Amino acid sequence: MSEVTGNARKSITIGDLPNCILHTILEFVPIQDAAKTSVLSKKWMHIWSTLPHIVLDHLFFHYVSKSGASASSIISKILLQHTGVIMGLHLISSTCKLAQSDVDQCIIFVLEHGIQKLTLDMANDENYLLPDKIFTCATLTHLKLSRCFFELLDGTQFPNLISLKLEHSKIAGHRGLEINLYLPMLETLELRFCVDVDSVYLVCPKLDNMSIVSSYTVTFRCFNRNPIFARIKHLCLDGSSLKNLGSLSVPDMLDVSLNLQSLRICDIKISIKRISCALCLLRNSPNLVELDIDEVVKVNETICYADELLDYLSEAVNEVSKALRMIRTVRLRKFKGTSTEMYLIKVLLAHSPKLERMIIEQYKRSNVTYSYQHLNELLSYCRASPNAEIKYT
Incomplete structure (x- = not known):
């Protein structure tokens, strides 16, 4: 790389780049390789130890397992050698396990160093119990946890958390009582394979986006009782969660009017129960303008x-x-052209008087010849909206 000024030519090496750019480059490199750059020069000696985001993923844990060393001891060394602000710590492995005490040590260390983003996704057999300090961390803005256990007291809060993603985790109140969890700055909440979340009363005045995947304790009763469901604008459900909404009953109208602008349904197996639950959500959402269906699955089993x-x-x-x-x-993703999908599209076109766009994204393995046949059939369907266009990609 070179810079030309008049007739002079000055050589610029990668080491001349600002530290912020070098940090960005090294964050894409496994941390064990980033550490090796310390031998390049005096400037590089401390670059890796000041990385604002520490990523210990499957590549790191694979390297540790091959070396025969202890993962917890190496992680401790990395944290102790770190000399800069730690904005993010990400522990990710589908094979390696860490003891509760090791996780506590990592979390408490970074909480004391101004952390903003924390990811904990390890292959532990039992759920990790989160240390109490995490709930009062004023700098924490993004939290992603897998296989963790929340033991909450009434009035617990994450003061500045913007995004919370929980997977295979359990939230429990004190002595089984319903409790309040305050998340005053939360904008995005994602629950995947979580239990007991219905027993927690979430106070999230800024929540806009919510995703519920296979969290079986969330029912329409939660929509009626917790005001966050009347506030969110964008909701994503998978097929099993959609069906479970009506596990008690599917009401004609909810006690509250929803503020949804978009509804996304993933991995939906067409059934009367799922369709009736989806219609209930749509009926109770007067501001909803976008419906996104991400793959109709197992359609062969639903033909009967x-x-x-x-x-x-x-x-x-x-x-x-x-x-x-x-x-x-309306957006239909991973379209395969089955009779169930075709009938669903026919219904949507026939009963959507304000429809402007129906975007159908073909499943990448679909037969091209059949695709033209599907398109011709789709174009022949009656449309309630004279402005409705079909885009087939």
């Missing part, structure tokens, strides 16, 4: 229920029309 589904939808015309009255954009 096609007549039953057809009868249900034909009898529920009013409910369907109410549910789709405001939809402007």
Whole structure:
């Protein structure tokens, strides 16, 4: 690399770059390789030990296992040698396990060094119990936890947390009582395979985005009782969570009006229960304009229920029309062209009077010849909206 000034030419090496750029480069390199750059020059000697984000992922733990060393001892050395501000710590491994005491030591260390982002996703057999200090960390803004256990007292809060993602985790209150968890700055909440989350009363005045995947304790009762569901604008559900919403009953109308602008449904196996739960959400969301269906799965197993589904939808015309009255954009991902998908599209087109765009993204393994046949059939379907366009990609 060179810089030309007049007739002079000055050579610029990578080491001449600002530290912030060098940090960005080294964050894409396994930390054990980043440490080796310390031998390059005096400037490089301390670059790796001042990285603002420490990423200890599967590459690091694979390196540790091959070396025969103790993962916890190496992690301790890395943290002790670190001389700069730690903005992020990410412990990620699907094979390596760390003891509760080792995790506590890591978390407490970074909490005392101004951490903003923390990821804990280790292959432990039992859930980690989070240290109490984590709940009062004023600098923590992004938290992603897997296989963890929250033992909360009423009034617990994360004062500045913006994003919270929990997977295979459990939230429990004190002595089984319903408690308040205050998240005053939270904007994004993701729950994947979590339990007991319905017993926690979340206070999140800024929450906009919520994702629920296979968290079976979330029902329509939660929508009626917890005001966060009346506040969120963007909701993502998988097929199993969608079905479970109506595990007690599927109401015609909820006690509250939802503020949803978009609803995304992932991995949906078409059934009457799932369709009725989706229609309930749509009916109770007067501001919802975008519906995103990310893959209709196991469709071959649902063909035998096609007549039953057809009868249900034909009898529920009013409910369907109410549910789709405001939809402007529909996106169907991983489209395979099955009869179930085609019928679903026909219903959406026929009952969406304000529809502007239906975007159908073909499954990458689909047959091209059949794709043209599907497109021709789709274009022949009746549309409630004269402005509806079909984009087939």
